[in-house]
Amino acid sequence: MSTLFWDCQTGISGDMAVASLLDLGASEKAVRTALAPLAGEGFELRVGRVEKAGLDCCDFDVVLDEEHDGHDHDMAYLYDPEWKPGEGSTAAGDACGHDGARGHGHRSYAQVREVLASLDLAPRARSLAEKAFHLLAEAESKAHGVPVDEVHFHEVGAIDAIVDVVAAAVCLDSLGVEKVVVPCVVDGTGMVRCQHGVIPVPVPAVVNIAAATGLPLCVSARQGELVTPTGAAIAAAAMTSDALPERFTVKACGMGAGKRDYDPPSILRALLIEEVDVPAPGVPLAPAPGVSLAPGTSVPGDWIWKLECNIDDSTGEMLGAVLEDLMAAGARDAHFLPVFMKKNRPAYELAIICDDAHREALERLVFAETTTIGIRRQRMERSVMSVSWRDVETSFGTVRVKVCGRDGLLRAYPEYESVLEVARAAGTDFRTVYLAAATSA
Known part of the structure; x- marks a missing residue:
C-alpha cells in the first residue's frame, strides 16, 4: 500500500502540491491529458526545474494570459502597506486568501462542478477533486456569510485553481497513493492584501478548512501567507492521517517549489514511505527476505x-x-x-x-x-551478529565453538567451559587448547 508523507514545514499551495507529486514520479502526461478539454481557458502549463536554497525542485506553473492574470505573486501588492492601485497587480485574491486568485476568473460553485464533470477523470481523481472544491466552497461560504450555493469564487473559480486541484488529484491517482499523512501544515503570520482589503494570516479560508476537517495547522513566526486555501483544501481532501508511522523506509522523494519570494523559500516535500513493523518487546526482528537461519541461530538485530x-x-x-x-x-x-x-x-x-x-x-x-x-x-x-554453535576437532579433543557473522564478517569464539574441560583432560593449559580450537574453527 503506497503511503505519501507531505512535509509542509514551509507551507503548501496548489502549485507546490502538484510540483512535489510530479517530482515524485507522477505522470505529467496524465495531467496534460486530463486538462486538455480546458485548453481554451487562457492558460498554459509549464513544468520545469528551479533551484531553491541550493536544492533542485520541480516547478509547476499555470501561466495565464493577460486577461486572467492578477499577478498573485507580486510581493509588493500582497505585503506592502503603502501599495496603491496601478503600482503592480490590479486584482488578486478573494476575502479568504490567495492561490491564484486571478482577476476575472469568477465562477459559482455550480459552474466549478460543471467544469469538473466535463473532464475525463478516473473515479479516485474525480472524487478527490470534488471533495477539495467542496471544502473550498464551504470555507468561502463561512467567510462571506452566504449559503454555499450562492458563493461566487474569485480565487476558487479562477482557472488556475481548477487546474491545480485537478492536477493534484490526477497525480495522486497516478502514483497509486492510498494513504496520505499530513502531520502539520505550517503557515506564517502577519497580514496579507486581497481583493477586499488586508486580512490576517492564516487567512479565513485556511482556518475554516482546518476547523472543518481536523487538518493540523501550525503557525510559525515567519511573516507571510505560506498556506493558501487551495493548498489547504488539497491537503485536507487527501489526508487520511496526521500521524507518521513509528518507523518507516523512504521509497522516493519529490520537492515542489513555491513561487513567492520568501526567505527561507517555500519548498513542499513529498515522500513515498513504507511502514516498518515494530516488534513487541523481546520479539526478534525477522531476517531479510531470502535469508534463512539455521535452528538455534540468532537474528542480526x-x-x-x-x-x-x-x-x-x-x-x-x-x-x-x-x-x-x-x-x-x-x-x-x-x-x-x-x-x-x-x-x-x-x-x-x-x-x-x-x-x-x-x-x-x-x-x-x-x-x-x-x-x-x-x-x-x-x-x-x-544490532547483533548471527550466532551458531559448532563442535570442532582439535588434537586435544572436541571443543564447542560459537560462530558469529554479519555482513560478510565471521568470528569464532571457543566456549570457556568446553576449552577448560578439554585442557584438563589432555593435561595441557587453557591457552593452547583455545588457540587450537579457534584455528580449527
Whole structure:
C-alpha cells in the first residue's frame, strides 16, 4: 500500500502540491491529458526545474494570459502597506486568501462542478477533486456569510485553481497513493492584501478548512501567507492521517517549489514511505527476505530491555550471589560498575540485559536479593551478529565453538567451559587448547 508523507514545514499551495507529486514520479502526461478539454481557458502549463536554497525542485506553473492574470505573486501588492492601485497587480485574491486568485476568473460553485464533470477523470481523481472544491466552497461560504450555493469564487473559480486541484488529484491517482499523512501544515503570520482589503494570516479560508476537517495547522513566526486555501483544501481532501508511522523506509522523494519570494523559500516535500513493523518487546526482528537461519541461530538485530539500579549498602557477598542468580534466571548479561553516589558514597551500578519474557522475574529477583528501592528500565534495539554453535576437532579433543557473522564478517569464539574441560583432560593449559580450537574453527 503506497503511503505519501507531505512535509509542509514551509507551507503548501496548489502549485507546490502538484510540483512535489510530479517530482515524485507522477505522470505529467496524465495531467496534460486530463486538462486538455480546458485548453481554451487562457492558460498554459509549464513544468520545469528551479533551484531553491541550493536544492533542485520541480516547478509547476499555470501561466495565464493577460486577461486572467492578477499577478498573485507580486510581493509588493500582497505585503506592502503603502501599495496603491496601478503600482503592480490590479486584482488578486478573494476575502479568504490567495492561490491564484486571478482577476476575472469568477465562477459559482455550480459552474466549478460543471467544469469538473466535463473532464475525463478516473473515479479516485474525480472524487478527490470534488471533495477539495467542496471544502473550498464551504470555507468561502463561512467567510462571506452566504449559503454555499450562492458563493461566487474569485480565487476558487479562477482557472488556475481548477487546474491545480485537478492536477493534484490526477497525480495522486497516478502514483497509486492510498494513504496520505499530513502531520502539520505550517503557515506564517502577519497580514496579507486581497481583493477586499488586508486580512490576517492564516487567512479565513485556511482556518475554516482546518476547523472543518481536523487538518493540523501550525503557525510559525515567519511573516507571510505560506498556506493558501487551495493548498489547504488539497491537503485536507487527501489526508487520511496526521500521524507518521513509528518507523518507516523512504521509497522516493519529490520537492515542489513555491513561487513567492520568501526567505527561507517555500519548498513542499513529498515522500513515498513504507511502514516498518515494530516488534513487541523481546520479539526478534525477522531476517531479510531470502535469508534463512539455521535452528538455534540468532537474528542480526533484535529488541532487549536494559535494567539498571544503584546499590550502596549491599555487601560484596550479596552482590556476587545476585549476579550468579540473575544469569541463572535468564538474563542475557549482567555486570556491576563502580560509581560514586550522593554524599560521595562509593557504590555499584547494576546493569542487566534481558528479553521481555524474563524482565519481570529478573526485577523481582533484584528487589528480593539487593537493597535497591528502584529499577530503571529502557527498551532498546540492538544490532547483533548471527550466532551458531559448532563442535570442532582439535588434537586435544572436541571443543564447542560459537560462530558469529554479519555482513560478510565471521568470528569464532571457543566456549570457556568446553576449552577448560578439554585442557584438563589432555593435561595441557587453557591457552593452547583455545588457540587450537579457534584455528580449527
